[in-house]
Amino acid sequence: MKKKTVRRLKERGWSEEEIKKTEEIIKKRYREDKSRSLPSMNRVLYWSAIVVIILGNFIISMFLIPFLLILKKFSLDIIIITIGFAFGLLFNLLVIDIEHIEKKHHFITLLIIPIIAFINFIVMVNIANSLANVLNLAVARQNPYFISLLYVSAFVLPYLYSLIVKKAYK
Structure with a gap:
């Protein structure tokens, strides 16, 4: 004082x-608890994290286009799972530690981010398949739905785990 x-x-x-x-x-x-005095900052932080994750998913999917053109199925699947899981851990770190997030925010996060990532990966895999056709690459065409589902599953896994563990300790 x-x-x-x-x-x-x-x-x-x-x-x-x-x-x-x-x-x-x-x-x-x-x-x-400094955050109780700034609940509006938590909302800003939450939505900023959501925007960063959406942009990050877009960048990752663009980064994977060359790999989609070159790698064989098994190697590609391993890379997609690894990147999805790693980015999911980062996402989890950003969102789960924001204090005083309501259940609806967790539900929105669990719904919106995977849907956007799924659609984004479908588009990018289709672009990679079109590029492979134009360049006459002898690469097995990738199934966009399978790759999207693979990435989104690996991406959401850390977040789901944290929600379940957090609920178990309450």
């Missing part, structure tokens, strides 16, 4: 012990 505040409290009859106890309560409250 500021010296001026301490002086005024003493003038009003507060004992030294009461002032110290009050100061400890204020410090403890400040350290325990």
